[in-house]
């Protein structure tokens with residue numbers, strides 16, 4: 522996407538403007554499919570609206586980021602600020618968010634940026650928001666598992682989701698905070714307790730696993746990166762991350778050794794970054810990129826695009842587990858369909874890996890559910 526101000530702000534004036542925008546997929550931060558889909562989105566909007574200029578036509582969604590001053594929050598806020606679909610960007614953190622918002626607000630892209638600090642300002646941050654993204658919480662250090670973050674992050678996610686339930690219960694909720702395998706069940710229980718749980722609108726963000734799988738497979742097989750798409754199912758920790766290499770698009774064959782090496786690399790990619798950062802946190806830039814892609818897909822779905830697919834950890838009946846990551850179809854109401862065909866015709870390796878991940882994933886889900894309900898009893 523070309524974000525230069527001439528194209529982006531002035532020339533979005535109906536179909537003529539659409540043609541003038543540079544949709545060169547190689548320059549898109551979102552990838553070829555998203556870029557083409559965004560183009561369709563502008564065409565659809567231009568056809569349906571009589572607004573005098575495209576500034577009004579295009580940007581209409583409110584996005585809130587909770588944990589916006591953090592390692593993921595800041596670059597994610599920048600990428601969301603670049604989205605032509607966003608009218609309002611609300612940045613919330615317990616500290617240091619004023620400067621981030623002031624800085625970001627100078628970018629000449631359409632969205633208005635507002636900052637909100639501390640619990641007293643959380644409700645205002647969330648009012649009328651369409652998409653809430655939650656990267657609040659502590660990251661791993663070398664030697665830790667994602668589950669080691671549970672004791673701190675479970676409470677953070679619980680408190681924030683309570684506020685979401687009270688202030689914008691209809692929003693899409695994207696949870697990044699780890700351990701995702703437990704924070705999603707916690708969020709679901711909190712929303713149930715508040716009487717506003719809509720399973721179609723609660724998403725564990727696993728996009729980074731897909732982004733990594735696509736990158737590593739393209740490198741290994743010398744494929745054009747923009748064309749590669751690997752579904753990643755299961756959960757978001759260690760062996761619960763299961764890339765379905767047999768379903769790679771474009772169709773490609775792997776030796777058994779390649780399958781094993783790629784699967785292990787994708788499963789351990791988070792740890793690879795944690796170790797390289799040597800105590801300074803976990804993946805932030807690639808995560809922000811992945812989260813921005815998931816936000817943009819959600820906004821396109823909310824905008825009426827009927828061809829939006831992503832992988833996400835959601836309530837699911839695909840397996841005997843209550844939550845499971847798989848490809849989903851996104852629509853205006855959230856999850857429109859969980860794509861079951863990816864689980865058909867798995868290789869023996871994938872079948873075995875799927876069975877092996879289930880006990881760990883089930884344990885993490887149950888841990889989250891127990892936490893949310895225990896808190897209620899003792900509260």
Ligand SMILES: NC(=O)C1=CN([C@@H]2O[C@H](COP(=O)(O)OP(=O)(O)OC[C@H]3O[C@@H](n4cnc5c(N)ncnc54)[C@H](O)[C@@H]3O)[C@@H](O)[C@H]2O)C=CC1
Nearest residue numbers: 588590591592593614615656657658659660697698699808
């Ligand atoms: N789902 C995924 O694929 C990934 C998830 N993560 C997870 O994302 C989380 C955040 O990671 P980073 O941004 O690197 O951490 P960070 O420490 O750099 O930033 C976290 C931010 O959350 C804020 N925060 C803490 N408590 C809060 C509260 N109650 N309300 C609002 N904000 C609060 C902090 O002030 C800080 O600004 C971690 O749990 C990490 O494990 C990281 C990478 C990938």
Ligand SMILES: O=C([O-])CC(=O)C(=O)O
Nearest residue numbers: 661699790791792803804
């Ligand atoms: O590894 C971590 O702790 C952060 C994370 O979830 C990832 O990078 O996939």
